[in-house]
Amino acid sequence: MASVSKSPTVENPPLAPLVPLLSQKFNITDINEDVVKWNKEWEAAIASSSAANMIKEVYHTFDDSLVTSDDLVDFHSSLRELQEVVAQNLRIIYHNGRFNIIWVLLNTSEQKRHILAGLNKASEADTIWAQDCRALCSEIIVSNFLSQSGKGFIDFLDRTYEVLKSSEMPVFLPNPWWEQASDDLDLSNPSWKEASNESSTNPRSKVVFEVATIERNRFIGNFVLSSVSSIANDIVHHSEGMKDVLDIVEHSNHEDKPLIRCDNCTKMPEEIELGVRFMVCSACKSKLAFEVHYCSRTCQEKDWLVHKRACGKKRVSKGLTGTKVDSLWAFNDHISDMVRTYQTSRNGTIAPRDIGLGAPTGKRSPAAQRQAEMLEADKDVDYFLFTASGEPVRFMIDDPVVKTFFRTVRGFVMRPDIGVEVMAEFILKFMSKYPGLSRDIILAQLYEEYGDDVLVVWEWEHPPGMETAIESEAKNFSKVFGPLVRMSMDIFVQKRGTLG
Template sequence: MASESTTEDHSAVKKPNGFPPLLSKKFGITDIKQDAVKWNKEWEAAIASLTAADVLKEISQKLDDSFFTPQHMELFHKSLRSLQTNVAEILSNLLNNGHFDTIWLLLNAAEQRKHILEGLKRASEDPSTIWGPDCRALCPEVTVSNFLSQSGKGFIDFLTRVAEIFGSPITPAFLPNSWWEQASNLPNPWWGQASDVSPQRQISQSTKLVFEVATITRNQFIGEWQFVLSSAFSIVSDITNRGEGMKEVLHFMENTKGHVARCLAEVKTTFRDKPIIRCENCTKTPDDIGQNVRFMVCSVCKTKLKFEVHYCSQSCQKEHWSVHKKACGKKKVTRGLSGTKGDFLWAFSDSDPVANLMRNLPKKEGRLTLRDIGVNPCNGKRSPAAERQAKMLEADKDVDYFLFTASGEPVRFVIDDLGAKMIFRINRGMIMTQPTDTTGVNAIGEYMLKLMSNYPGLSRDIIIKQLCEEYGEDIAEKIVELEQMAYSSDLLTVRCSVA
């Protein structure tokens, strides 16, 4: 009997029924079941044209503060807090106990978009939300373009932020958003303007409770078993079932475990989405000069070659003419300035040391191949063992590294996977040309230990001893630390981290 008396009965507090999707109708949003991509583009355009006041006005056309009782508000708050605790725990496990973030960042943009759209689709179709698909209008930060920024880092940052805020002790823990919060203290003057509102509904002169309910709904749409978790579970399902779009990434993860895969994922987050424009003469960008400047293009090259050579002014074009006239209208020739279409590493940041290393490598006929990523002149003094390694690598450019058995016999280490080969050689190039910076030794050492420790004549101790002779005695400790930090768990621990 005692237990029954303390049990809360919410049956007397009925949750308000759902409302028709007013904004979807107003903006003529395509049904997501018909075309998810078009649906998303239309919503992003609609959100960009709205203010929080616009959204609240539409909501207030159908209800006012008198619609909600204190019991309603108490139930809404308890329900939201319960789901937030659950979401925070799941996201924390997902982000901290597996390889979820690395796998996500390695996916191509089309696959990333697919999972985000799936999360939005499930959230918009959830019958438990008061405003259904219109909830999308409450969340200006929930857009595909935001989440695909920095090769998908935008999505990981968002999940991390949601986990931190939802897991905070503050009750309720609302996701902050300045766009939405500017409507928090709006009066409600719209009842007199709405032709379909009966006189008895013109009671409240405030939107305080309506705003609070909309804020709760906004956080429910983002969290719960809706957008955030629906998107995450779509990704995890593809990992577990080795979906077609996931196979290439999983293959790379399984064959380049540890620091190499993580490095590649992190490098991707610094990529540019498109080439930048630079003046062929002074090398300045529109940002350097000012957004109002209009860059010129060589009309002859554009007409005859469909090729653009940019200049920031007529004076720069005239000054560069003595150089450009040799190829004008004849060959697609530019200086290949950093970040432009002519730079084969345009996607990389100008401050990226690896990209700059590769830009300065010798090229054959203007092209760079993996074979060209060699050792190059050293900026400093190598150890005798490292100098021997450098000479042997220069003599045999098909080899990625030479390991030596206990008796001193060389073993040619050659990587077949092109992605892993490139990352390995870039790290190798950094340590061979910059002897004082041994960061890359950890990566190539960890990789070779995993693949070559059981090779006939080699062992873990033999390989580590060689690396210490080449780069210093502290290398052994650094490699062990990296191995322990990197991936102590199995590749698919994400399977159980969300169970």
């Protein structure tokens, strides 16, 4: 343990801000100079150090012999006061289903700005070790929060909310890195304190660990509160960085409350019959306060092999779209579908090539089934068209954002579901003049694949030059979606054209 020079601790009452020893030890850049660097250096310091070492360092500045049991009661109750406020704010967020989608649509630099604003405020907050408390919070890793387009941060808020709402007492957020310190320090054995050059006869190291745990949780509480208010403030004031995202969110369809869907057959009550009563798994409900729904006993039995692994032990369901466990339940249109697509992608970007057809939810016509099989077999192609002689034409879209929108609509069409007229409008505009194809040939093919819905398009000719729905959506949203869309252009240059 390196010994650090310090001013005598007796001069400091336990609650006054103390010399930032950890900041000095790790040579941390001044937060007001460069907050990005400041955070990076803390993350590196945490990664290189155990929680026990951090505690030993701050211990130099903290005279625990001055802490009375009344002080400890005060520490606990001020932590709880803060946690109540944090829980209240998170509750408001959860009742407004729009928060999550706004957050994940924000571009990464905006997300980062809000997170750093939260860290900045938390470091200024009234805690014993001020910014040194940052060193006690290994769960705050900005790159994790930004992963999957920001889903990492949403997950962190979810976990925090779950813990805070589970109790009316002050609660400590679980963290294995931190908890390891209570073993490492061997709280029953005060020798670690003597080794660190202190001469107190009553080390009371348990008190230090407890106070540090409280301060750690206060830092996290302040961080959550400040980062979330930074975001909320931007939403309310339609700030510059928020404008494009709010445009999208205000134009999308909203649900007032989460859907209930059978965890086996995925159907909603109204899809089965009026007045049908869904059942919930009673073990999950009573042990975890978690609702897993089934439309019938048959569905529950069919799902049991899968469900029994988590039943009553872990809050696990299929996470069906639109249900309470879907963080984007308030949204039921293709925009939220796109967001779901890139949330589940490995690196948090949309790779248009990877946007497939999804699992079919209904019966496809034989022609649509053939289309689906050909598309699955050749993922570079956006759609297969057929000339009068049955020759396949590989329709491929260059613009990555348009491509993404087209493929999202294609997913809806091929489930089969809705949107064939939107897809048809787009294909007709670009492919009607293609050698061997014509408007009528394409419409006849789509009619064979999807039936009557195509008739609407047959009767209405798209004025030449007019933008299609897919193009205009892509244009409106390219500012937000553009940076998320990743693709390799070379595929298109190489493989463009018709099959021989």
